[in-house]
Amino acid sequence: MAHRILLTTNCEYGQANVVLALAYELATRPGVQVAIASFAALKKRVAQLQIQLEDAGHDSSDISFHLLPGRGHIEAVGMTRLDTPHAPGVRPALYSFRYTASMLLPWTESEYTEQLRTIEDIVHDFEPDVVVVEWFHRAGQDVCKKLGLKFLVVTPNSSKDLVGFRQPWAAGLWKYPALSSGYAYPLPWSKVASNVYINLKLISGLKFSPTVKNADRVRKDYNRSARPVLFDPCVRYLCPSTPDLDFSLVIPKNVMLCGPLVMPTAPIELELADWLDQAPTILVNLGSHVTFDAPAIKQLVDGFRILLRHHLTPIQILWKLPPEGDVQQTIDECIEDIRERIHIVHWLQSEPLAILRHPNMVCSVHHGGANSFFEAVSAGVPQVVLPVWYDTYDYATRVEWLRIGLWGSKRSAPKAEASEFGQTLLRVAGSNEEATLFRAKAKSLAEGCRKQYTGRVRAADEVLKL
Known part of the structure; x- marks a missing residue:
């Protein structure tokens, strides 16, 4: 039956x-x-x-x-x-x-x-x-x-x-x-x-x-x-x-x-997979409900520029940025010198979790939504959180408490300021001892979730017990 x-x-x-x-x-x-x-x-x-x-x-x-x-x-x-x-x-x-x-x-x-x-x-x-x-x-x-x-x-x-x-x-x-x-x-x-x-x-x-x-x-x-x-x-x-x-x-x-309740992931589409294979990568996905104006975009780009100029090895950025207002014009104006290191898409054709699980992924930058937090945890990737409202501030605090990342806009939230954001990126995704510790702790938590808490599997078992 x-x-x-x-x-x-x-x-x-x-x-x-x-x-x-x-x-x-x-x-x-x-x-x-x-x-x-x-x-x-x-x-x-x-x-x-x-x-x-x-x-x-x-x-x-x-x-x-x-x-x-x-x-x-x-x-x-x-x-x-x-x-x-x-x-x-x-x-x-x-x-x-x-x-x-x-x-x-x-x-x-x-x-x-x-x-x-x-x-x-x-x-x-x-x-x-x-x-x-x-x-x-x-x-x-x-x-x-x-x-x-x-x-x-x-x-x-x-x-x-x-x-x-x-x-x-x-x-x-x-x-x-x-x-x-x-x-x-x-x-x-x-x-x-x-x-x-x-x-x-x-x-x-x-x-x-x-x-x-x-x-x-x-x-x-x-x-x-x-x-x-x-x-x-x-x-x-x-x-x-x-x-x-x-x-x-x-x-x-x-x-x-139960542990993170996430979907199984399909393979990353071929063109993006080839791009991800080139170098260590940061995924920037600030949610579909966060709006950017030209000054905000310029601050983020200047923060990326700090990372790209001071990182000891080549690193690249995948940035999901919806095409709203004067976004495209602003981007064209301010990324000319780092265009080869940033791949901007209006929508992620592959699932964010599949991208986070790519072996070259070194950091997830997000706005502090619960799903973004748990997906990054599941993938074992350190996080930089740019909170904007309500419980997103809790998740910024939570990643610091867990030692799996940092709040990237503590002095400037709900906006981000370039210097603070860029220095945070260096601390989390850089070639330094602190970044190494963040990566180790993130991988340890992900492994613990896989072994002890099976997410949707445990949740489904619980439902079927009734």
């Missing part, structure tokens, strides 16, 4: 990637049928997933897509790439919290009700044995609770994001860097008071927010649930972190640490 697994998720890459990785693994298991319910933007990626399954010799009909109505999560929140970046520190952190309440349930009551009804219809048609819900997809959790379904929650985020405020002695307030703060870990005593203040403002803002109260009313009217929204001690959680990949935390028994 076939196992039928339904996965519900938001459509944004940062949230859906772990769901797609888990769906792939489940669909490769004998006798398992998988359905993915999400918004329209994810349909194309599910089609690509079906092709990957076929290429690997599996039946693509074992996985299907089911459309949810209305707007995706970030579109409904109303966040934009222009007004979301913020600096670290107390005031910028408090300003960034203007979006946090609506993130919990950003849709109108009628939109949310339509989502709930659609998911119920999918459940009745597909008749799943188990449902897996992405952490921020509240509608999936609410339907499962109302209908009494077996379900788990999968999160793309770190264990600190999930259980930071569930630590003994209220350690979530004073021990770990507050969201958006950019504080170091271990937290300096001089920052404890302001860290507590930021966290209390975050908690009180959520508790007394009219948006959250309305969302709770809608949810309780639907499923009569008084359980917490962000963490439910009665629900099983799948998390891509491990004890070695986060700050020191007490992990509740209902949280399964």
Whole structure:
């Protein structure tokens, strides 16, 4: 008898990637049928997933897509790439919290009700044995609770994001860097008071927010649930972190640490593979939601120039840079003297993880997104993080705590300043003792993940146990 697994998720890459990785693994298991319910933007990626399954010799009909109505999560929140970046520190952190309440349930009551009804219809048609819900997809959790379904929650985020405020002695307030703060870990005593203040403002803002109260009313009217929204001690959680990949935390028994939940990778396309074979390479992939203006691009290029001029051996840079605004004109103007060392693409035809796993890859430069962090960890590549908002500051702090890289814009975030960025690149990707230590630690963590935490394999095993 076939196992039928339904996965519900938001459509944004940062949230859906772990769901797609888990769906792939489940669909490769004998006798398992998988359905993915999400918004329209994810349909194309599910089609690509079906092709990957076929290429690997599996039946693509074992996985299907089911459309949810209305707007995706970030579109409904109303966040934009222009007004979301913020600096670290107390005031910028408090300003960034203007979006946090609506993130919990950003849709109108009628939109949310339509989502709930659609998911119920999918459940009745597909008749799943188990449902897996992405952490921020509240509608999936609410339907499962109302209908009494077996379900788990999968999160793309770190264990600190999930259980930071569930630590003994209220350690979530004073021990770990507050969201958006950019504080170091271990937290300096001089920052404890302001860290507590930021966290209390975050908690009180959520508790007394009219948006959250309305969302709770809608949810309780639907499923009569008084359980917490962000963490439910009665629900099983799948998390891509491990004890070695986060700050020191007490992990509740209902949280399964799986290791990075990443997709298997196809071979790198031939032309790019030939280019990567030429020299040690840095991948610069700052996310699809980060916007660059001409001054920002010039600072990054000047930072690259510092690395290229002072590196003892030839090194090259692969830079994913979407063609927005006057990007192309700016690039043409400022890279003339280093053009042969930089390969700029509007989109990566090969998967970032496949590129990171190339033996010539020496550093990943990214904005601090959870997926970027875990992919680099999985590949065993040191990281330079240029954070721009919210938990991206946590990941910049995390790579320094783990000794697998550095925060490349500590004095200039959310922008980057050329001298600081360039010197950081030299420290992480250079021919020096510190860079050697970063590489050794990154490879050690990757090996630990492969041997002890099998990522999507462990997560799929956990799902099928139900």
